[in-house]
Amino acid sequence: VAVTSTAIVHAGQLVTNDETRGGDLLGSVRDGAVVFEAGRVQWVGESAQLPQGAGDTLVDAEGRCVLPGFVDSHSHLVFAGDRVTDFVASTTGASYEPAGIRSTVRATRSAPTETLAAGARRLRHEALRSGTTTMETKSGYGLTTPDEVRGCAVASDVFDDATFLGAHVVPEEFDDDSDAYVALVTGEMLAACSELVRFVDVFCERGAFDEDQARAVLRAGAAVGLHGKVHANQLEEGPGVLVAVEEGALTADHCTYLSGHDVDLLASGTTVATLLPITEFATRTAHADGRRLLDAGARVALATNCNPGSSYSTSMPLAIALAVRHQGLTPDQAIAAATKGGAAALGRDDVGVLRVGARADVVVLEAPSPAYLAYRPGVELVARIFKDGVDVGASH
Numbered sequence: 425v426a427v428t429s430t431a432i433v434h435a436g437q438l439v440t441n442d443e444t445r446g447g448d449l450l451g452s453v454r455d456g457a458v459v460f461e462a463g464r465v466q467w468v469g470e471s472a473q474l475p476q477g478a479g480d481t482l483v484d485a486e487g488r489c490v491l492p493g494f495v496d497s498h499s500h501l502v503f504a505g506d507r508v509t510d511f512v513a514s515t516t517g518a519s520y521e522p523a524g525i526r527s528t529v530r531a532t533r534s535a536p537t538e539t540l541a542a543g544a545r546r547l548r549h550e551a552l553r554s555g556t557t558t559m560e561t562k563s564g565y566g567l568t569t570p571d572e573v574r575g576c577a578v579a580s581d582v583f584d585d586a587t588f589l590g591a592h593v594v595p596e597e598f599d600d601d602s603d604a605y606v607a608l609v610t611g612e613m614l615a616a617c618s619e620l621v622r623f624v625d626v627f628c629e630r631g632a633f634d635e636d637q638a639r640a641v642l643r644a645g646a647a648v649g650l651h652g653k654v655h656a657n658q659l660e661e662g663p664g665v666l667v668a669v670e671e672g673a674l675t676a677d678h679c680t681y682l683s684g685h686d687v688d689l690l691a692s693g694t695t696v697a698t699l700l701p702i703t704e705f706a707t708r709t710a711h712a713d714g715r716r717l718l719d720a721g722a723r724v725a726l727a728t729n730c731n732p733g734s735s736y737s738t739s740m741p742l743a744i745a746l747a748v749r750h751q752g753l754t755p756d757q758a759i760a761a762a763t764k765g766g767a768a769a770l771g772r773d774d775v776g777v778l779r780v781g782a783r784a785d786v787v788v789l790e791a792p793s794p795a796y797l798a799y800r801p802g803v804e805l806v807a808r809i810f811k812d813g814v815d816v817g818a819s820h
């Protein structure tokens with residue numbers, strides 16, 4: 425079987441995210457070229473240096489920007505129904521409450537698995553069309569052992585990485601005894617789900633799970649080899665970031681309300697701070713201060729948090745535009761956070777970067793530089809997408 429290779433040439437700016445190249449934050453190459461074969465990058469450099477005969481298929485970018493596909497490290501896309509009624513109510517003053525998750529739980533429990541899978545596939549495809557080549561999603565709308573197994577199975581079938589989020593909210597049948605629910609999550613439910621996922625996540629917030637419960641969930645997950653993630657400090661200052669860092673979690677996500685101590689913890693540790701600005705946009709709340717985190721030296725990722733309650737968008741370009749407009753990131757910082765930052769948030773080094781051996785996940789923009797993603801919000805600038813080296817076509 426003939427293996428065909430593809431060479432994309434004449435990228436006005438080729439974003440590699442390869443630190444060893446030096447230069448700007450994005451490891452940019454002017455008039456760059458990238459060659460890939462069998463789903464992996466084989467060569468990266470200046471078009472003028474392209475090896476003789478490279479690329480059975482030649483794509484001339486004609487000065488457009490070429491960059492790694494986006495890595496969306498945080499979403500919740502195994503669900504049924506939607507919450508458009510809650511959203512419309514919020515436009516006349518109702519505020520976002522975690523309890524709203526329960527209405528999605530009711531709809532999800534009563535839906536056939538094929539309905540959940542079809543919805544997940546539709547949203548995964550929607551995300552791909554806006555340039556997301558790696559995407560994580562979570563369970564968390566089942567909250568019984570069989571329903572969480574179903575959620576984790578669909579998540580791992582349809583997405584690149586899957587997370588067990590049995591500790592999303594306390595389901596109504598455990599209203600009087602949240603500790604009994606945590607015992608279920610860390611016991612039977614985790615045991616049934618752990619083989620299907622790479623990560624365990626917990627919503628550590630007033631109205632969801634407290635500090636001790638969050639630690640218990642992370643420790644139980646770590647004991648069966650799962651990396652930890654925490655929904656932290658979304659609605660107010662609280663123990664989420666502290667718990668994430670002290671328990672060695674891979675990420676603390678949201679980080680909207682941080683104390684100075686929280687910022688110091690993130691700056692001095694390895695836990696990645698994941699910013700989710702579409703949530704703050706959609707729920708009309710204050711934005712996380714990404715500038716403060718970056719200035720302190722924290723590692724930052726950018727993700728959609730796509731879910732039917734608080735952030736129903738799969739668009740990484742929208743997240744980039746909002747992070748620049750509202751969270752103090754420069755366009756280059758936002759692009760880095762949406763690519764290699766997302767990879768760090770998933771503990772991966774094979775995506776979010778264009779260097780030899782990395783996955784051939786490549787996006788061509790209808791623009792000369794990635795800054796246009798923030799400069800021209802709401803415009804479909806992702807012109808062409810390759811996932812695992814396969815041309816999946818135009819975005820629109």
Ligand SMILES: [Zn+2]
Pocket residue numbers: 498499500655729
């Ligand atoms: Zn979330």
